[in-house]
Amino acid sequence: MKVKVYGADLTAWVAAASLARAGNDVIIEGPETQLQKPLQDISALRDEPGLLVQIQLQMDEGRLKRTGGEECATNIHWLALEHNEFQIAQHIIRGLGKAVPENLLIVNQCNFGVGATDQLQSLLNEDANQVVVYIPNNLQEGKALQGFSQPKRITIGSENNWAITMTRSLVRPFLQNIEHLLLMSSREAEFTKLAITGMLAIRIGYINELANLADQMDVDIDTIREGMGADPRIGNHYLSPGCGFGGQNFNQNIARFSDIFEKRGQNSLLKTVISENEIQKELLFKKLWQHYQCDLTDKTIAVWGASFKPGTASIDNAPSLKVIDALLAQGVNVRVHDPEALANLELYYDDTPGISFCNNLYDAITEADALLLITEWSEYWSPDYQKLLEGMRMPLIIDGRNIFDREALEMYGFTYMGIGR
Template sequence: MNVKVYGADLTAWVAAACLARAGNHVRIEGPDTQLHKALHDISALRDEPGLLDQIELQMQAGRLQRTSSSDDKINIHWLALEHNEFATAEQIIQNLASAVPENLLIINQCNFGVGATDKLQCHLNESANQVVVYIPNNLQEGKALQGFSQPKRITIGSQNDWATTMTRSLIRPFLQNISHLLLMTSQEAEFAKLAITGMLAIRIGYINELANLADQMGVDIDIIREGMGTDPRVGSHYLDPGCGFGGQNFNQNIARFSDIFEKRGQNSLLKTVISENEIQKELLFKKLWQHYQCDLADKTVAIWGASFKPGTANIDNAPSLKIIDALLAQGVHVKVHDPEALGNLQKHYAAEPLISVCEDAYEATQAVDALLLVTEWPEYWSPDYEQLLQSMRQPLIIDGRNIFDKAALELYGFTYIGIGR
């Protein structure tokens, strides 16, 4: 099939790569400013594992091209624009309506909000099979290629039989291991997408709230979490306490859903979750501040993990940024290690003399007064504790993801501070 993908961020590039890998001939259209950029200079490609290699492979095979032309006669179009580009989507739809008068399929994978697909459909003639179908964007950074090509569930938001059949044909290569293929209206699919995101945020917010209470009451949140997880009505999914969640899309979707409640005069738990999550991001700094009795003068602190989650170089809304900002405000020298995100961190804190980025995790711990574990990259789970003891000035570990064994660390001679432990 011939497909055109619109967008410049991770969602667009992943869709283009996977559709091309499945044998389609794909053109990806983004802003003119991106068209002439070298591929390795595009952060969406550089930060996502395997994506740049896959894009280059599909371009070499001739199945994927970059373009800024909008006058072609392709019948299948894939919208993967930013959440604030609805006007751009409308313009694209209007242009296509006149260029392709019948049998025009448009897949909307944009996070525009509930009712957006119906608004786009208003510019088309459904009786001539000009149809917009909504497929929620369930992309997870760090696992984006796998998530698109091997999904566990796909939702198709459409009430048009022709469009549903054509959509299923297009995504057929990705249905081999699927558990659920859900068919509903586009508005229901848009609502369900935001509802799922909101539920995950509420679970994270709740377990963090419980962990903070456990700290005050002297109980171990890991024991509480285990008890909760064994109840089949609750389960253990998204019940890992920590120092807050980040990521641009996740935060935007939660805020947008909260706004929907507010516009209709309803209070929402999500508003509280959002504000409490920002407070939670500063928790590791507060624990450090309390340990040193509000005196961080001349202190040096190591941070392991700067990206907002393992598997990505993205630092958008990452808890590490709040922690680093608080440390810098106190004049603390900060030494950071991250397997992927150091380049983005250097750009964010350009010319900041108090920050050192370290290519080696143990280099970051040399002569430090504390180690703060912020992002739970796999390589941090089982460190050389003897080496840490030798390199650190003060054997203090503040574990923002509860990945270390508290009892074992204390046997080694560390002072261990976790979340609710």
């Protein structure tokens, strides 16, 4: 099939790469400022594991091209715009409606909100099979290619039989390991997408709330979490306490869903989750501040993990930013290690004094008065404890993801603080 993808962010590039890899001839259209950039300078490609290589491969094979708006002979168009580009989507839809008078399939994968697909559809003639179908954007940064090509579920939001058939044919290569293929109206699919995101956020917020209470009541949240997860009505998914969640899409979707409740005069748990998550991001700094009795003068603090989660170089809304900002405000010497995100962190802080970027995790802890673990990259799970002990000035570890063995660390002589432990 011939497919045109519209967008400039991670979602668009992942869709383009995956559709091309499946054998389609794909054109990706974005703004001229993006088209002039070399591929390696586009952060969406650089930050996502494997994406830049796959894009280059598909371009070399001739199945994927970049365009600046040229017409292409295709009746299938894929919208992967950012959440604030609804007017751009309307402009695209109007143009396509005139250019392709019948049998026009438009897949909307944008997070515009509930009812957006219906609004786009109103610009077209459904009787002539000019149809907008909604497929939720379930992209997870760090696993984006795998999530698109090997999804566990696909939701198709449409009640037009022709469009459903065409869409199923388009996504057929990605149905090999599917557990659920869900058909519903576009409005129901849009609502479902936001409802799932909201539920995950509430689970994270609740377990963090429990962990903070466990700290005060001298119980171990890991034991509590194990007991909760053993209940089949609850399970273990998204039930790990930590120092807050980040990521651009996740935060935006939660905030947007919360706004929907507010506009209809309803209180929402999500508003509390959002505000409490921002407070949770400061938790490691607070623990450090209290440990040193509100005096961090001449302290050197090591930070392991800057990206908002493992598997990505993105620092969008990352908890590390709040922690580092608080440390720098106290005049602390901050030494940061991250396997992927250092380049983005250097750009973000842009010669800010007091912060050093370390390519080796053990360089970061040299003469440190504490180690703050923020992102649970796999290489942090089992460090050389003796090397840590010898390299640090003060043997204090504050574990923002509860990945370390507390008993082992205390046996080595470390002071250990976790989340609810």
